[in-house]
Amino acid sequence: MTTFSKRLKKARKARGISQERLGIDAGIEPASASARMNQYEKGIHQPGESIVKQIAAVLNLPTAYFYCEDDETAHLLQCFHLLKAKDRKDVVDLVENLAFRN
Structure with missing residues (x-):
């Protein structure tokens, strides 16, 4: 199975919808x-x-979610995608502060 196929199946099942x-x-x-x-x-x-873009839209996920090799990054993308614009900016600011602090 590919990363894409694993993520697709997991996301579809989490939404409780059939393949069809x-x-x-x-x-x-x-x-x-x-x-x-x-x-x-x-x-x-x-x-x-x-x-892939159409599938992502139906599942309310960013397309990048399907290609993340690790679960943690995929989960972060999923959460980030659900945030409103202002909250996204706050998250980016927080991450930058954590990543580049001395």
Whole structure:
């Protein structure tokens, strides 16, 4: 399994939706939605960038989430994505202060 396929399956299951529903909501033809999502989750095929963006939108995740190799970074991206603009700025300021303090 690829990093993408593992993250996709985990995110879909966390949302409690079927492969077919996710595929359809992401704009995949209903007749092939389930099969294509199954192939993506098994790592048999890799979706193109536009499909990944559509899947991310349906799951309310940033596209980068699907490519993070470690769980901690993926979780941070997931949380950051859900924040409002002002809160994002506060988080970036905090991280910069922590990362670059003497």
